[in-house]
């Protein structure tokens with residue numbers, strides 16, 4: 168029994184992490200001796216409408232479905248989608264009915280975070296952007312948030328345990344708590360203790376907004392750390408921010424004026440795509456938290472579209488097994504399987520599981536590359 172209110176991996180894997188009506192559905196079908204062969208599709212919108220979203224969470228979805236006697240096709244992580252299925256499951260319905268709740272949760276939440284992260288990525292394509300939002304969400308999903316940010320092409324993240332799961336090191340330097348622990352007027356001591364206390368490979372980034380004017384604190388960091396100072400971070404609280412761009416430009420000016428043009432400026436605190444666009448030409452990088460971690464999940468649904476070889480669907484949904492295609496001009500097309508697709512269309516649904524066995528490798532960097540190429544191709548987040 169866990170000390171925390173967390174649904175564990177075993178419950179997810181076994182299908183107990185489900186809505187009760189699926190257990191009732193299984194009981195009813197078994198009672199009636201029915202277990203139809205079905206095709207089910209995971210879809211957010213039936214038709215393309217020009218609003219692309221970024222697919223993530225496929226690795227966890229695959230881990231959930233692996234070992235069950237189903238065939239699954241899915242788009243690759245890092246693909247943008249706009250209408251039609253992102254995943255298709257074929258099998259006896261009783262084999263996977265109870266997995267729907269967790270399956271949709273894996274895909275919906277990760278894709279929501281990844282889409283928001285991609286908005287920040289394209290808003291500042293030449294800047295360093297880190298994911299700082301783990302503090303806003305339940306710790307059990309921190310790795311999902313950070314992985315989604317990486318799939319979107321962000322440069323790093325802050326959560327240590329997520330890093331251990333993802334096989335990548337978390338980034339971060341100092342919070343206000345360090346500055347406050349040393350006390351007002353003792354910023355130099357805090358910067359020095361940081362420099363002397365943390366490993367050499369940690370970038371010397373001084374947080375310069377705790378007690379005084381940003382420029383004053385930046386100059387104090389420069390005086391204390393000299394050439395060892397790599398960057399400064401401004402996290403000016405919103406009530407004191409005024410014109411943040413002006414503050415940043417002033418800091419840049421004073422650094423340059425003293426010959427410290429190699430010292431970078433990072434900013435954080437309540438930032439989203441609009442702020443990144445506004446500040447991107449004046450800073451080296453951003454820490455983005457809530458905009459990514461608090462993103463709305465994508466509204467995926469799993470719908471049966473074929474029963475024992477015959478098209479089926481509830482009203483409002485499109486019956487029949489579908490394919491989705493991307494054309495060179497960035498178009499996203501939905502059509503029926505077995506019918507000709509667009510002549511230059513690339514089919515996006517590819518094998519994920521065959522007879523219960525996983526047939527795909529997952530690679531975060533590869534997903535990020537796909538996201539970048541797709542974002543360019545479809546004009547995602549263009550100004």
Ligand SMILES: O=P(O)(O)OC[C@H]1O[C@H](OP(=O)(O)OP(=O)(O)O)[C@H](O)[C@@H]1O
Nearest residue numbers: 299342343344402436437438455456457
């Ligand atoms: O506003 P968000 O985009 O969600 O960014 C996440 C956090 O990152 C910054 O925290 P900082 O590291 O400065 O934390 P601290 O105030 O606890 O020191 C900022 O103050 C935000 O609280």
